[in-house]
Amino acid sequence: MSNELNDRLRAALRPVDPGESFTQGVLARIASEPSRETVSPHRAVRMRGLRWLSGALLAVVATGFLVAHQWRAQHAQQGQEARRQVLEALRLTSEKLDLAYRVVKDKERSGA
Amino acid sequence: MNGTETDTSEDLLTRALAGEAAAFGMLVRTHQRSVYSLALRMLSDRHEAEDLAQEVFLGLHRNLSSVESPAHLAFWLRKVTLNRAIDRLRREPRQTVSLEDAGSLVCDATEQRDPLLQRRLRALLAQLPPAARAVMLLRYQEDLNPNEIARTLNMSINTVKSHLKRSLATLRERIGDDADPGRSKTGLGCLDEAG
Numbered sequence: 001m002s003n004e005l006n007d008r009l010r011a012a013l014r015p016v017d018p019g020e021s022f023t024q025g026v027l028a029r030i031a032s033e034p035s036r037e038t039v040s041p042h043r044a045v046r047m048r049g050l051r052w053l054s055g056a057l058l059a060v061v062a063t064g065f066l067v068a069h070q071w072r073a074q075h076a077q078q079g080q081e082a083r084r085q086v087l088e089a090l091r092l093t094s095e096k097l098d099l100a101y102r103v104v105k106d107k108e109r110s111g112a
Numbered sequence: 113m114n115g116t117e118t119d120t121s122e123d124l125l126t127r128a129l130a131g132e133a134a135a136f137g138m139l140v141r142t143h144q145r146s147v148y149s150l151a152l153r154m155l156s157d158r159h160e161a162e163d164l165a166q167e168v169f170l171g172l173h174r175n176l177s178s179v180e181s182p183a184h185l186a187f188w189l190r191k192v193t194l195n196r197a198i199d200r201l202r203r204e205p206r207q208t209v210s211l212e213d214a215g216s217l218v219c220d221a222t223e224q225r226d227p228l229l230q231r232r233l234r235a236l237l238a239q240l241p242p243a244a245r246a247v248m249l250l251r252y253q254e255d256l257n258p259n260e261i262a263r264t265l266n267m268s269i270n271t272v273k274s275h276l277k278r279s280l281a282t283l284r285e286r287i288g289d290d291a292d293p294g295r296s297k298t299g300l301g302c303l304d305e306a307g
Contacts, residue, residue: 005284006252012230013237013253015149018162022148023140025162026169027133033170045126047177 121182129176136176140169143186146254147193153249154197156238164200168193190254191264194246201242236286240279243267247275 121142127135147168152161171192172179179185237248243265250261258276262269 002280005280008226008229009233009237009248009252009283010255012233013149013153013249015145015253016152017145018148018165022144022162022165023137026140026144026166027137029166029170030133030136030173033173048180051180 121185125176125179125182125185129179136173139172139185143189144169146186147189149253150190150193150249151197153234153237153253154194154242154245155200160200164196165193168196187264190250194250194265198242198246232287233283236283237279239286240282244275244279247272248279251276 124135124138124142128139144165148161148165151164151168152158155161155164168189172185172189175188179188237245240248246265247261247267250256250264251258256264258269258272261267262272265272267275
């Protein structure tokens, strides 16, 4: 029943042609309008080519930005890692020095 | 559309863009059925529909350089026609069109099977809200799928599906109300008889 309704709707909504007078009416209205800048077929093809080219350029620039952003993020991450390693080394050195200081102090105290 | 047709349309488009009036005339002839019928079934008035359809083609002539391909051209024409029709309906709301008036407006000489039911369906469709009507026209007149309808009307796919479902339910219900109960057991009247 649903399919039948679909078919009936398609049949009821078949497009109707307004006729040749409509086409002539459109063309007459266009002719009475101030002239539009026309584009030669060669230029039309070139314009389409340019549209593609500008799209491609946009894609290249966007990709460039993405790569630069990733490179910067990676660099920042490497910097963070190096900083963490330096701090870790400083912490270890400080612990060792602390230990050595305590040993020397203990020896001094036992010698005294 | 096969390769040759695409080439021809592409060629027509390029020639029209170059200012060849005959090529633009061919483009108008190719698409006027679709544009005029959409306008007519949205506005339910022959003169207004013709005026709107002409405006759409004038707009196309002015914006031809922005059209990228024959497929884009068809998409552009449907979108602009329906948007302008909906704008007009918003600006100048119509009184409810009677079933007889709206149905006979789009009477097609090629109607062979059950012309009364077809008129009644068109009349019921004319009583749907504009957005729902636009969805139904794109589905059943232009044979677009819900994704294409969503893109044309800038709606979500769920909204399109919901419009289709509700409109079909409304049509079924109203056909049932209009039908002579004595002639139909399911309430679909002419649908049952014809089936």
